[in-house]
Amino acid sequence: MDELKKEIKEVIISTLQLEDIAPENIIDSEPLFGDGLGLDSIDALELGVGLKKHFGVKFSSDSAENKKHFASIDALAEYISHMRG
Numbered sequence: 001m002d003e004l005k006k007e008i009k010e011v012i013i014s015t016l017q018l019e020d021i022a023p024e025n026i027i028d029s030e031p032l033f034g035d036g037l038g039l040d041s042i043d044a045l046e047l048g049v050g051l052k053k054h055f056g057v058k059f060s061s062d063s064a065e066n067k068k069h070f071a072s073i074d075a076l077a078e079y080i081s082h083m084r085g
Helices: 002-015 041-055 063-069 073-084
Strands: none
Touching: 002 041, 002 073, 041 073, 063 073
16 A cells, blocks of 8 residues: 555656646645645546556545545555455
């Protein structure tokens, strides 16, 4: 799971062009939006596309579900791991 989390962080950094952030600077349990990494709704759309391309997973159009999946690196890793079966 640690390797998956590192890969997710790398996808976030490359997709959103966050050159000043290294994967090890992103805390797994920290929120991705608001106070944590500080992403916004535009970032969420771009990130959803980037994660879909990289991992082949789809996100539902249900915003409550997506909010849960995009809560943190931990939540994304759990979702991607579950979807890959």
